[in-house]
Amino acid sequence: MKPRGxxxxxxxxxxxxxxxxxxxxxxxxALVAALLVxxxxxxxxYEASQVQSKLERDTADALGDIRSALTRNVQxxxxxxxxHPTRATxxxxxxxxxxxxxxxxxxxxxxxxxxxxxFADTPFRAAPFARLGRAxxxxxxxxxxxxxxxxxxxxxSSSYFLPQLDGLGLxxxxxxxxxxxxxxxxxYVVATYALSEILADLVGPQLMRSQDVSFxxxxxxxxxxxxxxxxxxxxxxxxxxxxxxxxxxVLRMDSWRGAPDLFPNVLTALVTAMSIALVxxxxxxxxxxxxxxxxxxxxxxxLAFRKAMEDSLVTGLRARDLQGRITYVNPAFCEMxxxxxxxxxxxxxxxxxxxxxxxxxxxxxxxxxxxxxxVPPREGYESVFMRKDGSRFPVLIIExxxxxxxxxxxxxxxxxxDISEQRRVEEISRASQERLQATARLATxxxxxxxxxxxxxxxxxxxxxxxxxxxxxxxxxxALQAASGPDGTGAPLPxxxxxxxxxxxxxxxxxxxxxxxxxxxxxxxxxxxxxREPVHPQELLDAIMPLVSLQAxxxxxxxxxxxxxxxxxxxxxxxxxxxxxxxxxxxxxxAMDQAHxxxxxxxxxxxxxxxxAPAGAGKGWLExxxxxxxxxxxxxxxxxxxxxxxxxxxEGMGLGLSMCRTVVEQHGGFLGFESNRPQGTIFxxxxxxxxxxxxxx
Amino acid sequence: MQPSLNATVFIVxxxxxxxxxxxxxxxxxxxxxxxxxxxxxxxxxxxxxxxxAQPVCLLLDVRMPGMSGLALFDKIAxxxxxxxxxxxxxxxxxxxxxxxxxxxRGAFDFCEKPFSDNALVDxxxxxxxxxxxLLAARREKKxxxxxxxxxxxxxxxxxxxxxxxxxxxLIADQLDxxxxxxxxxxxxxxxxMDVKSAVELANVLxxx
Numbered sequence: 001m002k003p004r005g006x007x008x009x010x011x012x013x014x015x016x017x018x019x020x021x022x023x024x025x026x027x028x029x030a031l032v033a034a035l036l037v038x039x040x041x042x043x044x045x046y047e048a049s050q051v052q053s054k055l056e057r058d059t060a061d062a063l064g065d066i067r068s069a070l071t072r073n074v075q076x077x078x079x080x081x082x083x084h085p086t087r088a089t090x091x092x093x094x095x096x097x098x099x100x101x102x103x104x105x106x107x108x109x110x111x112x113x114x115x116x117x118x119f120a121d122t123p124f125r126a127a128p129f130a131r132l133g134r135a136x137x138x139x140x141x142x143x144x145x146x147x148x149x150x151x152x153x154x155x156x157s158s159s160y161f162l163p164q165l166d167g168l169g170l171x172x173x174x175x176x177x178x179x180x181x182x183x184x185x186x187x188y189v190v191a192t193y194a195l196s197e198i199l200a201d202l203v204g205p206q207l208m209r210s211q212d213v214s215f216x217x218x219x220x221x222x223x224x225x226x227x228x229x230x231x232x233x234x235x236x237x238x239x240x241x242x243x244x245x246x247x248x249x250v251l252r253m254d255s256w257r258g259a260p261d262l263f264p265n266v267l268t269a270l271v272t273a274m275s276i277a278l279v280x281x282x283x284x285x286x287x288x289x290x291x292x293x294x295x296x297x298x299x300x301x302x303l304a305f306r307k308a309m310e311d312s313l314v315t316g317l318r319a320r321d322l323q324g325r326i327t328y329v330n331p332a333f334c335e336m337x338x339x340x341x342x343x344x345x346x347x348x349x350x351x352x353x354x355x356x357x358x359x360x361x362x363x364x365x366x367x368x369x370x371x372x373x374x375v376p377p378r379e380g381y382e383s384v385f386m387r388k389d390g391s392r393f394p395v396l397i398i399e400x401x402x403x404x405x406x407x408x409x410x411x412x413x414x415x416x417x418d419i420s421e422q423r424r425v426e427e428i429s430r431a432s433q434e435r436l437q438a439t440a441r442l443a444t445x446x447x448x449x450x451x452x453x454x455x456x457x458x459x460x461x462x463x464x465x466x467x468x469x470x471x472x473x474x475x476x477x478x479a480l481q482a483a484s485g486p487d488g489t490g491a492p493l494p495x496x497x498x499x500x501x502x503x504x505x506x507x508x509x510x511x512x513x514x515x516x517x518x519x520x521x522x523x524x525x526x527x528x529x530x531x532r533e534p535v536h537p538q539e540l541l542d543a544i545m546p547l548v549s550l551q552a553x554x555x556x557x558x559x560x561x562x563x564x565x566x567x568x569x570x571x572x573x574x575x576x577x578x579x580x581x582x583x584x585x586x587x588x589x590x591a592m593d594q595a596h597x598x599x600x601x602x603x604x605x606x607x608x609x610x611x612x613a614p615a616g617a618g619k620g621w622l623e624x625x626x627x628x629x630x631x632x633x634x635x636x637x638x639x640x641x642x643x644x645x646x647x648x649x650x651e652g653m654g655l656g657l658s659m660c661r662t663v664v665e666q667h668g669g670f671l672g673f674e675s676n677r678p679q680g681t682i683f684x685x686x687x688x689x690x691x692x693x694x695x696x697x
Numbered sequence: 698m699q700p701s702l703n704a705t706v707f708i709v710x711x712x713x714x715x716x717x718x719x720x721x722x723x724x725x726x727x728x729x730x731x732x733x734x735x736x737x738x739x740x741x742x743x744x745x746x747x748x749x750a751q752p753v754c755l756l757l758d759v760r761m762p763g764m765s766g767l768a769l770f771d772k773i774a775x776x777x778x779x780x781x782x783x784x785x786x787x788x789x790x791x792x793x794x795x796x797x798x799x800x801x802r803g804a805f806d807f808c809e810k811p812f813s814d815n816a817l818v819d820x821x822x823x824x825x826x827x828x829x830x831l832l833a834a835r836r837e838k839k840x841x842x843x844x845x846x847x848x849x850x851x852x853x854x855x856x857x858x859x860x861x862x863x864x865x866x867l868i869a870d871q872l873d874x875x876x877x878x879x880x881x882x883x884x885x886x887x888x889x890m891d892v893k894s895a896v897e898l899a900n901v902l903x904x905x
Binding site for chain 1 (some may be wrong): 712714715717718719721722723724725726731760762765767787789795798809810811814815849
């Protein structure tokens with residue numbers, strides 16, 4: 001990521017906040033790091049000061065040791081002179097003392113004029129003054145002794161270098177102790193100290209561990225050194241003055257430590273460990289923060305998704321609290337009723353979208369609902385709402401209790417579906433269904449009338465024929481002609497014959513009258529007979545398919561229509577042919593339904609008829625076929641199939657197929673059936689092609 | 698208008714009472730009838746090689762189970778008998794348009810049930826007369842053809858020229874025979890053809 005300036009105002013707020021967040025984090029980390037460094041540094045310093053003060057103490061201790069030892073030595077020397085020793089005894093005792101005190105390299109007994117009376121050299125070294133010669137040290141001795149005489153006590157000379165025979169040398173200093181007997185100076189005892197031996201013997205060995213002890217002059221020139229080998233490189237130094245009568249030296253102590261150790265001691269280690277812990281905690285906090293951020297992001301996304309979902313829903317949503325106030329509406333609901341959310345929220349009854357004439361009823365319904373006495377139906381209920389412009393529309397309401405996460409009901413949630421479109425489609429579908437059914441009824445009545453007229457006309461024709469025949473016979477019988485002759489014997493007879501003839505005539509007349517009544521009824525029903533119009537086969541199928549599909553869906557069947565491209569229109573009575581198709585399709589479906597055929601399907605096909613078309617040469621014919629996969633038609637039934645009032649259905653009148661045949665024959669077509677392979681039945685019928693539309697074919 | 702006694706009216710109707718009543722009616726007018734219950738029965742008779750010798754007429758019900766009246770009419774038409782067997786359809790009201798169609802296709806007439814009975818019988822008689830005339834014409838034609846078959850080649854040539862109206866002299870010239878021979882042939886043709894004049898001969902031949 002590229003670094004960005006804080007002040008870049010064009011940056012989206014989210015980036016700014018991210019930048020601020022990251023810089024805060026950086027600052028925090030920097031501060032913590034600085035704190036840790038400081039702590040470690042301070043801890044180091046504290047430790048150093050500890051070491052330093054210890055060193056100071058050690059130096060003071062060492063100084064004390066040296067002082068007290070020097071004082072004791074003075075006393076030892078005084079004791080040497082006590083009891084007026086002879087030279088021989090003094091030398092013995094001095095040798096004895098030298099054996100005990102390694103720091104001395106020579107003891108001398110000198111007279112008041114500093115002449116040597118006796119002396120003894122340390123047994124630990126071979127003739128210390130052999131190289132230099134004792135005389136060379138005379139100045140120092142006399143200075144010290146002069147000093148001693150003046151203070152009447154021990155006095156020291158300044159140190160000097162005493163070269164040795166082996167090429168090395170010793171830094172030594174003289175101690176002069178005046179001998180006073182009865183207020184009279186009698187002589188001196190001079191002791192020569194080796195400075196290095198003072199450090200080695202007089203300083204406690206515990207102080208010497210891991211540190212060097214040395215004597216230096218005030219300007220830092222090292223005089224004598226005693227110590228262990230150097231370890232590490234870090235040096236702590238402590239210096240203290242050793243103030244002796246006649247001489248002042250600096251006692252210096254150097255302590256060596258393992259310097260580059262990062263965690264030199266427990267405190268620092270502790271601080272460091274705590275720092276690490278702190279960093280770890282920081283990292284964990286950071287991670288936690290990141291997780292929280294992610295969770296926050298997810299939550300924001302989820303919220304945005306829910307909002308988008310609610311906004312894009314077609315279903316209207318509305319929440320009400322237990323008092324019936326509207327607490328939430330989604331945009332779809334607002335759009336549905338035409339009110340803005342502000343106009344709806346917080347509203348109680350009557351809601352602005354209730355039609356005023358139904359408000360009382362709705363009020364009651366809502367009271368019942370809020371009282372919780374009645375559980376709303378799961379499948380919803382229908383109601384009528386009013387838009388802002390006052391128009392009414394039907395809705396489907398699905399209501400459910402709104403239960404919060406504590407399991408307490410806080411109100412009611414309702415979903416609304418605008419079902420006006422659905423209603424409209426249903427209305428259209430119902431209208432078309434009703435039209436077809438009405439036509440079906442009419443067709444049935446027509447068929448009935450036709451059948452009745454046929455069936456009644458037969459006996460009427462017979463009656464009329466018998467009557468006419470009888471009249472003819474009466475007129476032509478010679479015997480009767482004779483009987484009605486002028487002679488008077490058979491007078492009553494001619495009258496009887498005339499009566500019979502009249503009655504017969506009336507019988508014939510009445511039969512004819514009955515025939516006319518039937519004809520008028522029939523004509524009334526069959527007024528439409530002559531209506532022929534060119535109709536495309538597809539239009540015929542389109543008209544019946546909604547109803548056929550409806551039934552097919554109910555019965556779980558497939559309906560397939562196959563209409564060849566480029567077929568001409570047929571000249572027919574549209575509604576009646578629709579009835580024929582509908583009847584055949586229904587028969588097919590019912591046949592399969594009764595027989596419980598597996599995978600039932602109906603195929604309705606239209607194609608050009610072959611040469612098998614009945615007479616009517618020159619005319620084209622279309623063949624319509626309806627094929628099912630039913631059990632087929634038994635032979636016994638086949639013969640009676642078209643007989644009026646013959647039916648295999650419980651609720652059938654037995655007019656359907658009869659009507660179909662009448663209709664088809666009225667069009668000059670032919671209706672027949674054959675077996676379908678591998679099973680089922682195919683009904684076929686033909687209709688004449690409209691010559692005008694057949695031209696291009 | 699007394700129809701010939703051996704004229705036959707065929708009645709094809711599935712309804713027995715209608716058949717019986719029609720037969721009764723026709724008998725009252727001195728007409729013989731034969732009844733058939735189905736189209737198939739009538740067709741069987743046709744298939745048996747029926748050829749009408751006497752005037753006949755067919756009263757045919759349009760609507761019948763099995764073979765319909767229309768189908769039977771088609772069969773009759775296929776056999777070329779529509780002329781000599783005039784068909785009168787008996788129809789209900791519903792079938793009137795169909796029946797009109799049939800008349801256009803050669804049926805003699807149709808009659809709506811219930812019919813004015815004597816009017817029907819009148820039409821039957823007309824049909825029988827038509828049938829009779831046609832049959833007579835056919836018979837005549839057959840007779841003439843038989844006589845023609847008896848003529849010799851030369852007689853036929855002479856007859857052709859006679860009918861064209863040529864005098865004997867020209868006929869003799871054309872046929873390159875003597876006038877006398879022409880006269881002999883001519884007399885023999887008149888004799889064989891049973892005519893008395895050239896005009897009569899031309900009329901007979903025109904009937905063919």
